[in-house]
Amino acid sequence: MLGYVLRRLxxxxxxxxxxxxxxxxxxxxxxxxxxxxxxxQDEAQYQRCVESTGIDQPLPLxxxxxxxxxxxxxxxxxxxxxxxxxIEQLFTSGNWQSGxxxxxxxxxxxGAMILTWLLAVPLGIYAATRRGSWRDYIVxxxxxxxxxxxxxxxxxxxxxxxxxxxxxxxxxxxxxxxxNTICLGVSGLFDGNLVSAPWSWEKSFNLLWHLWxxxxxxxxxxxxxxxxxxxxxxxxxxxxxYIQTARxxxxxxxxxxxxxxxxxxxxxMISMFGYWIPSMxxxxxxxxxxxxxxxxxxxxxxxxxxGDQYVIMAGLLFFSVVLILGNLLADxxxxxxxxxxxxx
Amino acid sequence: xxxMRELLLPQAPVEQQPESVSEPEPIVTAVHSQRQLVWAxxxxxxxxxxFGIVLLVLVLLVLFGEFLSPYTATNFHADSQDLAxxxxxxxxGWIHFDGLRPFVYGLQRTYNPLTGVxxxxxxxxxxYYLRFFVQGEPYQFLGLFRxxxxxxGAGQPSASPGQLFxxxxxxxxxxxxxxxxxxxxxxxxxxxxxxxxxxxxxxxxGGLSGYYGSGVDTLxxxxxxxxxxLPRLALLLALSAALPTELPASTRFWGIALILMLVxxxxxxxxxxxxxxxxxxxGFVQAARALGFxxxxxxxxxxxxxxxxxxxxSATLSVPSVILLxxxxxxFGFGIQEPLVSWGLLxxxxxxxxxxxxxxxxxxxxxxxxxxxxxxxxxxxGDALRDAVDPFTVTTxxxx
Numbered sequence: 006m007l008g009y010v011l012r013r014l015x016x017x018x019x020x021x022x023x024x025x026x027x028x029x030x031x032x033x034x035x036x037x038x039x040x041x042x043x044x045x046q047d048e049a050q051y052q053r054c055v056e057s058t059g060i061d062q063p064l065p066l067x068x069x070x071x072x073x074x075x076x077x078x079x080x081x082x083x084x085x086x087x088x089x090x091x092i093e094q095l096f097t098s099g100n101w102q103s104g105x106x107x108x109x110x111x112x113x114x115x116g117a118m119i120l121t122w123l124l125a126v127p128l129g130i131y132a133a134t135r136r137g138s139w140r141d142y143i144v145x146x147x148x149x150x151x152x153x154x155x156x157x158x159x160x161x162x163x164x165x166x167x168x169x170x171x172x173x174x175x176x177x178x179x180x181x182x183x184x185n186t187i188c189l190g191v192s193g194l195f196d197g198n199l200v201s202a203p204w205s206w207e208k209s210f211n212l213l214w215h216l217w218x219x220x221x222x223x224x225x226x227x228x229x230x231x232x233x234x235x236x237x238x239x240x241x242x243x244x245x246x247y248i249q250t251a252r253x254x255x256x257x258x259x260x261x262x263x264x265x266x267x268x269x270x271x272x273x274m275i276s277m278f279g280y281w282i283p284s285m286x287x288x289x290x291x292x293x294x295x296x297x298x299x300x301x302x303x304x305x306x307x308x309x310x311x312g313d314q315y316v317i318m319a320g321l322l323f324f325s326v327v328l329i330l331g332n333l334l335a336d337x338x339x340x341x342x343x344x345x346x347x348x349x
Numbered sequence: 350x351x352x353m354r355e356l357l358l359p360q361a362p363v364e365q366q367p368e369s370v371s372e373p374e375p376i377v378t379a380v381h382s383q384r385q386l387v388w389a390x391x392x393x394x395x396x397x398x399x400f401g402i403v404l405l406v407l408v409l410l411v412l413f414g415e416f417l418s419p420y421t422a423t424n425f426h427a428d429s430q431d432l433a434x435x436x437x438x439x440x441x442g443w444i445h446f447d448g449l450r451p452f453v454y455g456l457q458r459t460y461n462p463l464t465g466v467x468x469x470x471x472x473x474x475x476x477y478y479l480r481f482f483v484q485g486e487p488y489q490f491l492g493l494f495r496x497x498x499x500x501x502g503a504g505q506p507s508a509s510p511g512q513l514f515x516x517x518x519x520x521x522x523x524x525x526x527x528x529x530x531x532x533x534x535x536x537x538x539x540x541x542x543x544x545x546x547x548x549x550x551x552x553x554x555g556g557l558s559g560y561y562g563s564g565v566d567t568l569x570x571x572x573x574x575x576x577x578x579l580p581r582l583a584l585l586l587a588l589s590a591a592l593p594t595e596l597p598a599s600t601r602f603w604g605i606a607l608i609l610m611l612v613x614x615x616x617x618x619x620x621x622x623x624x625x626x627x628x629x630x631x632g633f634v635q636a637a638r639a640l641g642f643x644x645x646x647x648x649x650x651x652x653x654x655x656x657x658x659x660x661x662x663s664a665t666l667s668v669p670s671v672i673l674l675x676x677x678x679x680x681f682g683f684g685i686q687e688p689l690v691s692w693g694l695l696x697x698x699x700x701x702x703x704x705x706x707x708x709x710x711x712x713x714x715x716x717x718x719x720x721x722x723x724x725x726x727x728x729x730x731g732d733a734l735r736d737a738v739d740p741f742t743v744t745t746x747x748x749x
Contacts, residue, residue, distance in 0.1 A: 023575050031584070035591045066748055146396075147731075153725035155673050156716035159679050161699060165707050166713065287582045291677060305583065309590055326581035332578070 010337060017329055022307040025075075028321040029068045032314050060314075066269030071318070083321075084308070091319040095304050109194065110300040113219055113292075116286045121224040121231060126274070129235025134262065136240060137249045139331060144232070152230030156288055160222045160295040167218065171324040218294050223288035227281050234277065239270040272342045279335030355738045387658070397733020404726035407719075408571050410742070415488040417512050418527035419502035421685035423688050424486050426522035428456075429508040434522035437514045452476040452504060455510030459640030460469070466709065477503045492707045517712040519698050529716050535602070537723055538693070540672040544617075548664045550610070551617030556648055558618070559625025577613035585612060585674060588732035589683040598689045605684055609671055612670030620663045624656040658738040665731040669724045674718050692716040692723075 024210045040054035062070075074080035081091040089098070104112075132144040194215050195208065242248065244268050251261045255311035286302075293302035301323065308316035381389070384642035392398055410417060420426070426434045437456065442706045444451050456471035483504035487497040505511040558569040588608045592601060628634060629652070637647045653660075676693030677682030682700070683693055695716040706713060 009412055020575065020578055024578060027575070027579065028587075031587050035587075036593050108368075149725055149728055150721075153721055153728050155676050155693075155717065155720050156723070157677055158696065158714070158720060161696070161707065162714060162717065163731055169708050169711065259720075283580065287580065290582050294681065309586055319585055320703065321580065322588055324583045325578060328580050329578050 006340070011334055013336060017333065020329065021326070024325050025072060026068065028318050028325070030064075032317045033064055033067065033208065035312060036313070039184060039314065050336065071315070081319040084313050084316050086308075086311050086313045086316075087128065091315050094308075094316055095301055095319055095323065099302075101262060101309055104194075104299070106299060106304055109298060110286075110302065111214070111291065113298060114215045114274060115288050116216070117220045117223040117288070118227070118285050120220050121228045124224075125228045125231035125236050126271075129232040130239060130262075130267065132232070133236045133239035142194075145236075148167065148229040148233045152226045152233075154225060156222055156226065159225055160218070162294055163218045164295070168227070192238075216278045219298055221294050222292040222296065223285060226288065227284055230284075231274075231281065233273060235270070239266060242266045242270045245269075248334055273339075276335055276339035276342050279331040279333070279338060282323075282331035282334070285325060286327050317336070340347060350463065364685065371465065387737045391733050394733035395737055397729050397736075400726040400729035401733070403722065406728065407533070407723055408537065410530055411537055412491075414527070414530035415496070416490060417514075418498045418524070418530045419483075419485060419499050420524040420527040421486045421488050422523070422528045422531040422690050423519045424505060424507075426514075426518065426524070432458075433510065433520075434466075434514070434518055435520045437512075437518040437522070439517040439525075439715075440514050441516075443471055445476075447476070447478075450674055452478045453511065453513055456512060456534055457510070470565050472510060475511070477509075477513075479507055479513060480504050489512065515687060517710075519695075519713070519741055525695070525712065525715060527694055528690050529692065529719055532692050532695050532716060532717060532724070535685060535689060535691040536672060536676060536693065536720065539602075539606055539675050540668040540727075541608065543606055543613055543671045544664050544668050545710060546606075546619055547610045547614035548660070549616050551621050552653065552660070554614070555618035555621025556625055556652070559622040560629060560644065560648055560652070562626075562629075566622075570622075573615045573618055573622075576612070577619075579612075581612050582677065585609070585678060586681070586683050589678055595611050598686045602685050603690060605675065609674060610736050612674075613667060617663065617667060621656075621660060624659060625652060628652050628655060659731060662731065662735045662738050665727065665734055670733070672724055672727075 025106055036283075040060060043222060059067065071082060076080065079092075083090050084094040087094055097105050128144055128147075132141045135141045193213050248261060248266055251265050252258075289298070289300060290302045290305070292298060293300045294306050297303070301320065304316065305320035307313075351534055366472075376523045384539055393403075415421065428434060434456065437448070443453055445453070446479065453476075454471035455477065457470050457473050459464075459468045461468070479501060480503075481501050483499055483594045484497045484500045485502050487495055501513075503509075503513040504538050512557050513525050516529060518524055522648045523663040548689060554569050554573075557578060558566045558573075585608055588607060588611070592604045592608075596604065615669065633655075637651050642651075675684055675691065676696075679691050679693030680700075685694060687694070693716075696713060699710075699713050
């Protein structure tokens with residue numbers, strides 16, 4: 006087993022190298038770079054910008070220097086926009102009061118993930134045990150809805166419902182367009198006056214109130230997938246002969262379900278855990294933009310719009326690493342729960 | 350009571366009755382082709398069947414969008430003083446009936462000095478009757494010929510206040526209903542286009558990989574692995590930012606389609622490879638090989654037909670994610686661009702001054718429902734197809 010783990014870990018090194026090349030190439034060929042806007046104003050300033058950022062260097066040289074920096078010093082470059090290191094910009098900017106992007110990404114993505122699993126697994130069991138009934142159909146339909154609703158649409162529709170229809174928004178400000186106050190209390194992570202306030206009960210409750218729409222948006226698609234998967238796994242197990250045997254020897258349906266069927270149905274579910282990590286991050290990417298969440302994803306968005314190349318590269322690398330780690334975790338869990346898998 | 354021995358032993362064959370001399374009973378056996386069996390199983394999946402009809406209606410609505418909608422997708426509408434009919438709310442509730450004849454009243458601008466909100470109201474002084482087959486803004490019918498015949502509308506000249514904007518208008522006074530119906534052509538079309546091409550590519554690569562194995566397999570599998578280790582959405586965003594900015598909209602459309610193919614082909618190739626690996630060792634393939642058939646003949650005449658229904662199902666099930674990805678890209682302004690329209694792009698109008706838009710122009714959300722319904726029906730149809738093609742797996746639907 007240990008050899009298998011080591012081999013898998015070693016294998017990710019060439020994979021990451023190839024990916025770093027792809028990521029670099031995609032970002033570097035983007036037309037118009039960070040300095041382009043300056044060109045319109047002042048040619049000399051543009052030249053200075055190009056020289057200081059080194060954008061005009063040949064691509065292989067830049068790639069080599071970038072990679073060398075990462076390998077030797079964990080230096081992912083720096084943000085042209087904010088003149089700070091990429092690591093700081095992407096992950097650790099902010100303070101104790103407002104939290105850092107990486108912290109929020111982890112809290113939001115994994116929070117949504119845990120919540121999703123806590124809801125999806127019981128519902129999947131519920132649907133499977135009531136197979137063919139109208140309850141099953143309703144749960145099933147909910148699953149399809151979750152799979153089919155575009156996450157950005159869900160986010161906007163939620164905002165609209167909460168703020169305009171039910172008017173439960175908290176954060177109001179004077180609008181220049183219409184002169185009246187507009188309330189949009191569910192975007193961001195805190196109400197405006199609480200962002201830099203010290204932690205308190207009020208601030209924590211406020212955070213929870215802002216978090217749940219984000220969780221819903223991020224979790225919807227995965228919720229549906231996990232629930233459907235749980236349901237079909239359990240149905241497969243319930244049709245196995247050993248379940249029939251358990252019933253035949255007079256065990257109560259409870260025992261059959263929870264002691265025999267569920268254990269076997271949950272095994273493959275656990276191994277799938279890792280596969281859902283990347284799609285959670287994908288969900289966070291959309292939610293971060295619409296719900297204004299201060300996460301790594303939001304920094305990535307901003308960098309994309311500003312052409313802040315090294316931040317884009319590091320962001321892409323970060324998401325790739327998350328994906329690879331998720332897959333790795335899934336493979337290891339699969340090998341762990343299923344002794345039939347050969348470690349070759 | 351039968352003895353144990355009797356129970357365990359197979360029943361003795363029943364004594365053959367002596368053949369009667371009269372005419373033998375006609376043997377009635379219903380012979381169903383594979384296609385009929387699949388169709389019968391598909392019909393039995395009730396939700397799949399219903400959503401199949403929904404999908405068919407949606408496709409027809411979108412395909413004949415130019416004809417069915419009262420306006421074109423790109424025409425600006427303005428009143429006689431050349432002031433745009435911007436942000437007119439949906440007029441579905443403003444249709445009245447004179448007996449059986451539907452009509453709308455003219456549009457009148459309103460202004461609330463307290464809130465500063467501009468709006469529209471009905472000017473009840475004149476009625477404009479709605480008619481079928483009216484002449485309106487000219488368009489290309491299915492790209493074949495030019496016509497100005499629309500299925501329904503108020504049939505008034507463009508500056509008249511008697512207009513019919515069933516879903517309302519956007520900031521330039523463009524009709525949202527027309528834009529939604531026509532926008533579906535790209536939204537649904539790009540899903541089919543991208544999956545179709547990456548599917549062909551996937552069959553080629555996955556087939557080569559699964560059939561030949563060894564070196565080719567390793568090379569292709571490593572490529573697939575790299576492609577699947579890249580974060581889909583973040584990569585798409587970066588790639589579409591890498592498209593040259595001054596591309597014409599139609600070229601950009603193909604660029605976006607190409608980018609979507611880059612993320613869509615790998616999972617399909619993996620599915621194809623799995624199927625080829627499984628079938629390669631089957632008897633009929635061995636037999637074909639023993640007969641000395643060429644590899645291409647074995648691949649395309651023996652293996653592909655045997656797994657085609659399964660592959661079609663996986664292709665169908667990967668259409669929704671492409672549609673969703675395109676809509677996300679277009680919503681954020683990274684996807685296709687005006688003057689082309691897609692459902693995601695239409696919702697993108699919300700983004701400028703989001704808080705204001707969402708509060709006062711919520712009808713801009715309507716195209717999102719179309720994405721939702723379209724993707725939902727494709728998901729259901731794909732699910733029903735999977736059950737119909739492969740009756741052995743236990744899936745979400747019931748076939749009791």
